[in-house]
Amino acid sequence: MYGLTEEELMLQAALRDFARHEIAPRAAHIDETEEFPWDILKKMAQLGWMGIIVPREYGGAGSSALAYSMTVEETARASAAVSLILAAHATLACWPIMTFGTEAQKQRYLPPLAKGEVLGAYSLTEPNSGSDAAAMETRAVRDGDDYVLNGRKAFVTNGDVAGTIVLFASTDREQRARGITAFILEKSMAGLTHGIPLRKMGMHGSSTAELVLEDVRVPVTNRLGEEGQGFRIAMQVLDVGRIGIASQALGIAQAALDAALEYAAHREQFGKPIADFQAVAWMLADMQVRIHASRLMTYTAARVKDAGQPLGMAASSAKLFASETAVFCSSKAVQIHGGYGYIKDFPVERLYRDAKITEIYEGTSEIQRLVISRELLRSVRGK
Ligand SMILES: Cc1cc2nc3c(=O)[nH]c(=O)nc-3n(C[C@H](O)[C@H](O)[C@H](O)COP(=O)(O)OP(=O)(O)OC[C@H]3O[C@@H](n4cnc5c(N)ncnc54)[C@H](O)[C@@H]3O)c2cc1C
The missing domain is CATH 2.40.110.10 (Butyryl-CoA Dehydrogenase, subunit A, domain 2)
Known part of the structure; x- marks a missing residue:
């Protein structure tokens, strides 16, 4: 599904394996203690993921925006906080230097950022x-x-x-x-x-x-x-950054569905698994459909970026829809867990708290709607 190439599927499998074994077991502890996960970042740097979008000549992996999107998604599925550190570093700091920097600036700043020796x-x-x-x-x-x-x-x-x-x-x-x-x-x-x-x-x-x-x-x-070019640079950075936030929201939403599915299949009330009650099953179905749509939109935005086409509409739409999906899915996941969803022994309360910010940073949902509606109106007003 999603038309991924052999190479992209291999990267996805490696990311999933790393996130499952190296990040997920630490996620609750990081959340509880607010400890900055330097050790995880160091391992991600060794695998080349801190410099995923940086061109090879500056020490990066030179990968596509789609590869970057998958990296943030899979990381966020295990720990949204880790994915945020990566997303801010890669798209908000590396990308503008890669794109607008002079050769001397690229030579000086990109190699340590790409190797994860310096954070951005x-x-x-x-x-x-x-x-x-x-x-x-x-x-x-x-x-x-x-x-x-x-x-x-x-x-x-x-x-x-x-x-x-x-x-x-x-x-x-x-x-x-x-x-x-x-x-x-x-x-x-x-x-x-x-x-x-x-x-x-x-x-x-x-x-x-x-x-x-x-x-x-x-x-x-x-x-x-x-x-005087700074505002345009800032807005172009945010267009690319929004692919990262959409991917992060997608990872959070998927983690919420994973947890809700597992719980609903095993929790019994009235003598049967709660998943057998239509009210619960339909929540799972609604989560799945929105996640599927979010992934299509997010990967499409990444592909638009890779094709070098105008990105604003695609990135804002993906960020808006995926962030609202993350809030929807994490809320439903808490609901499916009943009282257990509200306590810290289960991951869904963390997902619920982490999801909310995706509707706020790199442009609130209201600002995304503004960007999208302005572009629509431009097409009829001709400017
Ligand atoms: C955890 C976290 C990390 C962040 N990381 C960064 C970062 O790395 N770098 C960085 O520069 N910033 C960062 N931010 C800032 C973030 O991008 C802003 O908080 C966000 O853009 C909203 O700005 P504001 O908080 O000032 O809200 P305001 O702009 O004051 O908005 C308040 C409310 O008014 C609404 N509103 C405002 N204007 C309009 C309008 N024209 N039409 C309709 N509604 C409107 C908003 O949608 C919102 O609901 C971060 C914020 C947080 C909380």
């Missing part, structure tokens, strides 16, 4: 600018061969552990979106500090931190793209 992060959001990213207040002022950056960034995945951060700041606030510029920052740059990781509803083990910039001097050679 992407910093767009601020306390007063989330969905309205163009309203950002962080400023970058040119001073000789440097820019001097001041401001506060919010909600940065990998923010306290990343060595390389793709960060957006305004070089001309009057120009709003057209005045935003992208930079590559290094953790060691003077004046760059991070807050303590935020305490979250789910995704425990993936750290989310605030960044504070106080007179951070960033060389002009670390500007990513031209001055």
